[in-house]
Amino acid sequence: MAGLLLAGGVLHADEARSLERLRVNHAAMVSSEQDFHDRQRRGTLSGVEATDYAAYVARLHRLVAEDCAELALAGVSLPPELGCPRLTPNLLVPPPIDQASEQTPDEQLAALDAELMGGLGDFDEMLLREQDRVRAKAPMSDAGGAGGGGAGAGSGDGSGEGAGEGDAGAGGAEGESAESGEGTEASQGTGGANAGMGGRESGPRTQRDGRKRGAPGNIPNGDDDDVVARQLREAAEKETSPELKAKLWEEYRKYKEGTS
């Protein structure tokens, strides 16, 4: 509730609702974006899943930006942890004067950041349209497989802080790299030549049993979740604030109803 009391005083009910919605959307956006990057990095998303997921994240970005703009226009001072561009209202309303020269450095920075985020969103949408085109042009025999290189890798290699690395080295491949040597090699292949590990297809699967993770009773079983539903479910599962958790489950339930 403390979040509802801001510097400007007590909020109106509709402003409080907007702020709450912003919090939910922001939490879902942060969680989903992080998860998206992690999955891309691990290569566990197929081409189609990556597209759907990217679209979902882009939609959350738009929703957050819209909420920020709405609240800023209403004169609500926004909590900094929500990451709203501070000049959103000014970006939406064409300035009558040279706004840049009137801005503080912080305001200029926020405006530039907002411009960058807007550009990224546009780019995402352009790529999504292109991916739709790719799928439409896929040979009819097995159109579902379009996507080629598939799931993009994400950012973040731990640069900056010496991120902890995993442990095991490569399994299987042992021995010399055979830098020299000539002639025909029949049946080379080194150790571990089976196991059916299919690279990116073999990534860990999501735990979908919501009941085990505190899903409310009216939440449907997640066995038939598509990628968007799965992300909503995971965001809800990970959320620690009971209030936000309930909101996220509600979003999940609505989404499932809308898609079933």
Added chain:
Amino acid sequence: MAMRSISLVPLLLLLALMQGCSTMGPMRGVGDTVVLDKTVVELPEAQLLDVWVEIFNPGTLPKDEEDAAGLSMDIREAEARYFPEQLRATMERTGYWGAVRLVPRNTAGSELLVSGTIIESDGENLELEISARDATGKEWFRRTYSKEVDYTQYLRIDREGEDVFQPLYNTIANDLAKLRAKLERGEITEIRRVASLRFASDLAPDAFDGYLEQNGERFNLARLPAADDPMYQRVQAIRDRDFLLIDTLNGHFDNFTREMEQPYTDWRRARSEEAAKLRALEREAMKRKLLGVAAIIGAIAIEASGNGNRAGSSVARDVLILGGAYTFKTGMDKSSETGIHRDAIIELDESFSVEARPLVVEVEGETHELTGSAEMQYVKWRALLKRIYESETGFAGT
């Protein structure tokens, strides 16, 4: 003798020079069965390197007119996209790598870049020069791989559904996996960080000046940005879009490969079969010509021995000459039959070339269109990042 010795000197010098200059590794012939090395356990994400396999260099057609008959650069251009896709898919199956993507030539930003040049490809022989270089600029290897198949192997792959040159792709993937296994964890981390910072310094050179030390083609980490560095996070957000862009391109490449797969396999099989018949006829023709010539020479020898005036010898001589002439003639006939198969090969090549060209043109057009719009977007982002950097630091960048 002295002349011969002198004339050999330049040749020996040339050979020595060629050996000294060559960066080519050893030639590697590939057998019919090569088991693909796959991971036994799933590797931790931090130990995975993303791989970009470049569209291959199509190389040049054989200088010998007969060897080049029918082959065309249209076919080579199609193969330059088809072969790396086969290698990409093979590497992806091993589990040793992160995302494995196919990228246009000269695309910067990879953690490990695999490049290739087609040295020879005619349906029966495939020879590829493959090299791999990581983000720090270290060349892992440069090696030529070759494999020969005959048309009966195309019949086998119809049943098994894999490319007839799959053992060659497996060999390359296995070699790369072996080299990767030699890397220490720290080396893998450094490669990943250097790749990330090379991307960052390309996009925002002012902000990331001094993070990398460059010495020729080699890059070393000088220092690291803080994990919560806002500029670094902005660049990473753009890098994610770069990956998404390449994934989208891979959708086009994938469509191309699947459209090409059947006609390409049919062409290689038919060409290989015709080539086998051609070789059999050429061998037969040559054998008959040699036999014919030997018979005629034998007859002449009988004549020269002075026994030619005897009636029996005379008959034998005539039989030999006539028989030899006949055998020689059938050899010549066989030679002219080879022309039919040679024409068939040329016709097959021309037909496939006509089929492949529009596919290549289409995928190239899509690649250019997409990378063109992306490049324009990147120019805007570079300018924006520069302004952000100036706004953050108060310094005007260079």
